[in-house]
Amino acid sequence: MNDGSQAMLEVARESGLYQDLKQCMLGEGQLPVQWGLFDVVVIVGALSVGQVPVDVVRELCKFTKPGGYICMTTRSNHDNLQYKASLERELKQMEEEELWTCVEYSQVEDWERTVSEQEHGYISGAVYIYKKL
Numbered sequence: 001m002n003d004g005s006q007a008m009l010e011v012a013r014e015s016g017l018y019q020d021l022k023q024c025m026l027g028e029g030q031l032p033v034q035w036g037l038f039d040v041v042v043i044v045g046a047l048s049v050g051q052v053p054v055d056v057v058r059e060l061c062k063f064t065k066p067g068g069y070i071c072m073t074t075r076s077n078h079d080n081l082q083y084k085a086s087l088e089r090e091l092k093q094m095e096e097e098e099l100w101t102c103v104e105y106s107q108v109e110d111w112e113r114t115v116s117e118q119e120h121g122y123i124s125g126a127v128y129i130y131k132k133l
Helices: 006-015 056-063 078-096
Strands: 038-043 063-075 100-113 122-132
Touching: 038 056, 056 063, 056 078, 063 078, 063 100, 078 100, 078 122
Parallel strands: 038 063
Antiparallel strands: 063 122, 100 122
């Protein structure tokens, strides 16, 4: 497991579920992970404006074994629409390059509670699942 937060790594360590824990940040240089190693790669809560750059999805694909799956999420609220559009262009481009294929796309209403003063209640989000070719 890789995470930018030492506190989250401590929680993961205490769970006993992970064999290898590394503190690192997506989009800030190459991650200390072997390419083609993982059957499944999951990124939740980081693909949004102000978090990590869109092009990190290429790294996620590289870390995944051929035939493996990449599950990603992003917000669909007003503040994130431009980022989401850029993300979806990159996902589509990678499909055209035959790096992966889309297995599932779901738009989810009431994805998460908003923290913005301009929005109230819940915002929607999107889930993408790709299979590496």
